[in-house]
Amino acid sequence: MKAAVHVLLLLSLFLAGMNGSGQESDEREELLRQREALNKKIETLRREQDFLLFEKELYAADSKYLLISLGSKAGQLKYKNRVLKDFRFKVSPNLAGSIKPGALTLTKKREDPDQRHVLIFGKSLIIQWKRPARSPDQTDIPRLSLSKSDLQSIFYAVEEGSKAYIMR
Amino acid sequence: MMQIAKKVIELVLLLSLGAAAPSLVWAGDAALPPTIDELREQVHDMEQNAAILEEENRGLRKMLKQIDDNEIYLVVDTESNRLTMRRGNKTMMTAVVGTGSRQFVQEETGRSWYFESPSGSLKVLGKERNPVWIRPDWSYAEENMPVPPENDPDRIVRGVLGKYALILGNGYKIHGTKYTDLLGTHFTHGCISVGDKDLETLYRTVKIGTKVYIY
Numbered sequence: 306m307k308a309a310v311h312v313l314l315l316l317s318l319f320l321a322g323m324n325g326s327g328q329e330s331d332e333r334e335e336l337l338r339q340r341e342a343l344n345k346k347i348e349t350l351r352r353e354q355d356f357l358l359f360e361k362e363l364y365a366a367d368s369k370y371l372l373i374s375l376g377s378k379a380g381q382l383k384y385k386n387r388v389l390k391d392f393r394f395k396v397s398p399n400l401a402g403s404i405k406p407g408a409l410t411l412t413k414k415r416e417d418p419d420q421r422h423v424l425i426f427g428k429s430l431i432i433q434w435k436r437p438a439r440s441p442d443q444t445d446i447p448r449l450s451l452s453k454s455d456l457q458s459i460f461y462a463v464e465e466g467s468k469a470y471i472m473r
Numbered sequence: 474m475m476q477i478a479k480k481v482i483e484l485v486l487l488l489s490l491g492a493a494a495p496s497l498v499w500a501g502d503a504a505l506p507p508t509i510d511e512l513r514e515q516v517h518d519m520e521q522n523a524a525i526l527e528e529e530n531r532g533l534r535k536m537l538k539q540i541d542d543n544e545i546y547l548v549v550d551t552e553s554n555r556l557t558m559r560r561g562n563k564t565m566m567t568a569v570v571g572t573g574s575r576q577f578v579q580e581e582t583g584r585s586w587y588f589e590s591p592s593g594s595l596k597v598l599g600k601e602r603n604p605v606w607i608r609p610d611w612s613y614a615e616e617n618m619p620v621p622p623e624n625d626p627d628r629i630v631r632g633v634l635g636k637y638a639l640i641l642g643n644g645y646k647i648h649g650t651k652y653t654d655l656l657g658t659h660f661t662h663g664c665i666s667v668g669d670k671d672l673e674t675l676y677r678t679v680k681i682g683t684k685v686y687i688y
Contacts, residue, residue, distance in 0.1 A: 329509060336512040343519035350526035357533035364540055369688065384594070386540050388562055389548045389686055458552040462688045 352406065359408050359470050369462050371432075371469040373449065375404060380449075382459050389462065392455040394432075400447035404430060404471055411467045414460065420453075422460040426469060432456065546684040547597075547647075547675075549665055551590050554657050556647075556665060558678065566674055569657045571650060571666035580614040588662045590645070595685040597639045600676060604638035604648060606630040611662065635669060637676035641685060647675065 363370050364385050373380040375396065382390040396404070413425040424432040431448045434456050451459070507515065541561065548557045551572040558566040573590035588611075608628040613620045621627050635649010650656070650666035660666075665687075667675065 333509055333512060336509070336516055339516045340512065340519065343516065343523055346523050347519060347526065350523060350530060354526060354530050354533065357530060357537065360537055361533060364537065384686055384688075386537070386542075387546055387548070387684070387686060388559060389688060390550060390557075391564070454553050458550050458688075461552055 355407060356470060356472065359468070363468060368464075368467055370467055371459070371463070372472065373469055374472045375401070375406075376473055382462055390455070390458060392451055392459065394449040394451050395435075397448040397450075400445070404447045406471050406473050409469045409471065411463055411465055411469065414463075414465055416460070420457075422456050424456075424460065424463065430469070430471070432459075544684070545678065545680075546686065547679065549590070549685065549687040551592070551659075551687060554659065556667065556671070556675075558675065565678075566671065568667055568671035568675075570671075571652070571656050571661045572659055573661055573663040574659050578611055578615050580610075580620075584610070584614070586611040586614070586662075590661070590663050590665060590687055591641070591643065592687045595641045595645075595687060597679055597681055597683045597685060598642050599640035599681060600679070601638040601640065601646075602676075603631075603636060604634040604646070606633050609644070635667075635672050637672050639675060639679060639685075641665075647685075648672070 363383070366385075369382060369384045369389065371380055371382055373394075378394055378396065380392050380394060381388050382392070409426040409429050411424055412427045413423075415423040415425065417423070421434050423434075426432075428446060431446050433448055433450055434453050435450045543561060545558060545560050545565065548559060549555075549570065549572065550557070554570050554572055556568045556570045557564055558568075574588045576588050577585055578588070579585040606629075608630055610620045633651060634646070638646045638648040640646055645664055647665040647667060649669055649672045650661075652660065652666070653668055656666065656668055
């Protein structure tokens with residue numbers, strides 16, 4: 306009987322320790338949750354800073370550029386801090402998710418004989434008129450489709466090397 | 474009594490093993506999980522990083538906002554022949570206009586002119602009521618007429634530029650036109666032609682110094 310009482314006493318001490326480790330586990334969980342939330346916050350702040358630095362650079366540059374908001378499917382042609390043109394677009398549905406936010410550089414302007422203007426941003430993005438001729442080597446590149454008149458205005462306003470910024 | 478105590482001990486042992494199970498799983502992980510102190514330090518560092526980023530972004534936003542004045546400006550799209558009056562992100566007025574014809578004219582002597590609207594960042598340098606057109610040499614060359622001397626009174630033509638004009642410099646203006654049917658096309662000698670009503674709005678709203686962006 307005495308032995309049993311001793312064991313019970315020892316176990317109660319052990320369980321008291323377990324209670325302490327339960328508190329530690331709660332704190333760990335809370336810290337992990339905070340770390341996760343901070344990770345997200347820092348990511349958002351970094352993305353915002355990337356865009357603000359882009360605008361800062363382009364406000365000082367003598368070059369027109371595009372801002373493209375995937376969420377609202379709307380874009381702007383800008384020069385320094387001035388909006389020159391607003392436009393709307395459609396995104397190729399199967400590739401919409403593959404457009405990454407951030408800055409892009411216009412690598413090629415292509416003017417096809419039937420006035421199908423195409424703006425190519427490397428392997429990242431193509432801006433085109435609604436019914437473009439597709440090159441077989443560019444089928445996997447996400448595309449934005451603009452109206453013919455909007456594209457024509459933008460096409461002659463930008464030049465190779467011009468920048469675009471993609472926002473979610 | 475002993476039996477009950479035994480059962481209690483068994484139960485307590487089972488429970489304590491269950492509570493220890495997660496730590497047994499952790500011990501099996503390749504990388505050791507951070508200690509509480511390490512986690513506290515990580516969270517503290519991340520809070521500091523976030524605060525620094527927030528402060529930097531606030532500074533950048535403030536700097537950009539200072540550049541983003543609330544002034545009215547004009548934009549001329551020479552591809553679609555549209556003039557827009559804007560204030561920041563807001564469009565205040567859109568007008569169908571005429572811009573440079575993109576045509577060549579060559580004089581017998583060999584002089585030639587290309588009629589294109591200027592492009593770039595310009596300013597309204599002056600405002601005129603009842604502007605007078607001083608007919609330039611190309612206007613005579615275009616009609617195969619002999620070019621008169623520079624100050625010849627024949628060059629002065631009234632009533633063809635509408636009621637108002639905004640002077641952009643180098644002979645270029647935003648002005649009215651008799652050829653309102655051609656608005657929306659490339660038909661001018663480089664100036665921006667606007668319909669009467671839109672011209673009046675522009676004249677009344679725009680100040681000397683207003684920026685004009687032509688592309």
